[in-house]
Amino acid sequence: MAAADQRRHECRLGGIRYPSSCRRESPEKSPQRQQQHQNHRGATTVELKRNPDSVWRSWSASGALIACLAIAAPSHADTTLLLNGWAGATQQLTKDILVGWAKEVEKASNGRIKYSLLPKAPAAPSGTIDAVINGLCDVSYISHGLHPGRFSLTKVVEFPQGGASAEINSVVYQRLYEKYLAQAGEHKGIKVINVFTHGPGHIFTSKRQILKAADFDGLKMRVGGPVLSQLMQAMGAAPVVRGAPEMYELLSNGVVDGTLVPFSPVVTFKTEKIIRYGTSIPGGLYTLSFALIMSEKTFNALPKQDQDVINHWSGERFAARSGQAWDAEDQDGLEALKKAGVQLTIADAALVNAIRDKAKPIEDAWYKDAKAKGIDGEKVLAEFREETRKMAAAKR
Template sequence: MARFATAAIYGSAALVLATFAGWSSAAHSQTTLTMSSWVPPSHLLTKDVLSVWAQNVEKATEGRVKFQMLAKHPSAAPGTFDAVRDGLVDVSYVTASYTPARHIFPLLPELPGGGATAEINSVAFSRIHWKYFQPVNEYKGVKLLGVFTHGPGQMFNTKRPITKVEDLAGMKIRSGGGISEQMARALGASAFVKPAPESYELLSSGVADGTFFPLESIISFKLDSVVKYATLFPGGFYGSAFGFFMNEDKWNKLSKADQDAIMSVSGEALARLAGKAWDATDRAALEVMKKANIQIEEASPELIKGVQERSKDIIEKWKKDATAKGVDGAKVFAEFHEELKRVAASN
């Protein structure tokens, strides 16, 4: 009997040790990934998109995947794709406007005449991306988690109201590049490309006469004290699309269960999260603009017609560029605009 009792004790001890080892292994399976943002901590991209998405991932993975926000972004904004690919940071995002030669397809929602809100544009673009663009893999080298857009792009300046295309002639306009820059030039402005966070200094010093931005930027970059005129174009006369991605090696090291959990809060869910956050800040910015006595003009029929006429070549060029990369540009352009209507009707 003693021998059996001893065996039972050893068996129980072995079970305890095995259980402890399992707990230890589970504890060590926790992964902490780095994140960074090239806009300030107060910007909605940092606090309402990245940070909220990170919380959603932590919850979806039951705490197995967590994130540490870096105090400083490890590269200039246009270099973000390479920074994530090369492992300087594990998770971040970049607007396609900063990398137009590398990312042709995301310029689709940047073309004039999109949806009325960031949420509509983001969800419609996300659906088109995963259906048509993802198989071509313009984000090769990183793990793409989602795409989204900012709110409709508008005109802000320090000189005069913009009621017709000719009012932009010779005006020095800061843009983020991509379609924004192309539209500025097509409208007769003297366009140059600078990252968004530099806008206040450019406008306050007179280096720039104006900038093309969504309404949100009035708050994000504290432009209410320097901007004097705003022209609001229905659906935006340009947009900006973002890719949100993770270092591929770090992604591959995650378990299949955690990968699935992350994707459950990414993709269209991320597009909707970002779109709603942007729309909320756009609405708040409009009130700030009114309090700051910024002169706000709705785009006149003459201006709308002029923008439409001068954007035709830019739209046709995107269709041709997309087709050259293996996607029927004309078909996808038309389907995107149908998707915009479907999303708007369902919201």
């Protein structure tokens, strides 16, 4: 079996599970991959010792034993997917979305598709896609904004006042991805299980509360991607593009004065004692674009029945589940922020309008980028906003 297939198997004989040593491995397997297999397969080598005087007795039974094993051996081997949860095992991206998906797949496949969560990310967040393509892991999530220059169309969900909830945003986003965006091929080399967003993002600061546009002046703000980076520059702040898991270190060391996130990450990454103020934007200052991705090589090497299982737990079905996980965490996060004494306020119309005005040139520039890729960005963004509004109204 070629290493490019990226399939992990466990052989079963007569009800006994044997380690991966019973399969052929390609010499192409990377040292990192070999180490991962050693660490995560739990393989054990057992040395069988025989009494030389009794060896002759085994020959008479060997033919019958081989025949029994041939009958008992199944026609397929199980697959174990390596999961990369780089945000941390307790973060909802990992425990609810990545592992949640893997559990559904394992159940639906009657245990044929198993999973193993890597204890350590094989690459930095910005290297996740290459880690999947190169076989260091099979399935992971990505934040598109942490891959600068690689994605443009995914910014459609990241502009101000994108939607009311992660579930609604994620469902609409998945539909528009399939309808318009996938054809541009920005995810070439990987299988997209689903796209989704986190909940509406807000403004959290340690120095002063953001009540008007001028309050951004001079603040250093952690942001999660290029759209927010441009927006913060337009508002007079200095953006620092880093992943949310780095918030605590950045805030506690004074590298940044604030961060743009939904409610839950403030608590998840233990910054509620450092953050003093929160300003909530109706509809969200932004949302971030994410995707759950899988190695195309791993997927293509699976039997069709297992591919069907994965496809069943892809697309809108799991986009909705991904959004629901974020919304539940955000509600818990909001309550925890209140309990921690963070001063929360809702932005007034003047601040919302000022943000919208500063975002307009960024949106216009994105329309041009989308057009260059054959996509009518203005149409897609308008449809995203309209459909999220409709779904939110229907849920009231």
